[in-house]
Amino acid sequence: MSPYEIVLITAMALITFAIRYTLSAAGHRVRFSPWVTQALNYVPVAVLTAIVAPAMLLPDRQQLDIGLENAYLVGGIVAIVLAARWRNLLVTIVGAMICFFAWRWWLG
Structure with a gap:
């Protein structure tokens, strides 16, 4: 695997984790219509x-x-x-x- 692929996969994993963590950590405070x-x-x-x-x-x-x-x-x-x-x-x-x-x- 090339270094470029490793960086890309790591970045995607971090972005996915950040989105999911943010929604689970602050999700109880968000009210939808x-x-x-x-x-x-x-x-x-x-x-x-x-x-x-x-x-x-x-x-x-x-x-x-x-x-x-x-x-x-x-x-x-x-x-x-x-x-x-x-x-x-x-x-x-x-x-x-x-x-x-x-x-x-x-x-x-």
């Missing part, structure tokens, strides 16, 4: 979607794949349906994983 508090409830869903959607739609990281031969997409759709129907994390994870692996096995 009800509108901001309500908007912040959607942040985890938005972040998770931003992480999962590309993995489902671009399984080879090259080209969009929205066909039935994409086991990631089929498993993701099953996970959405299970989560909406039962609202149980364990049912969603186990059901979607079973569907994903069964679909991959069935496609060969």
Whole structure:
């Protein structure tokens, strides 16, 4: 690793730590408006979607794949349906994983 990379990684770590420490140390004194508090409830869903959607739609990281031969997409759709129907994390994870692996096995 070059010295430039070490400095860059160290700077990023320090900036990340400073932001998180500042928010945790002074966070109890900061009051958000009800509108901001309500908007912040959607942040985890938005972040998770931003992480999962590309993995489902671009399984080879090259080209969009929205066909039935994409086991990631089929498993993701099953996970959405299970989560909406039962609202149980364990049912969603186990059901979607079973569907994903069964679909991959069935496609060969």
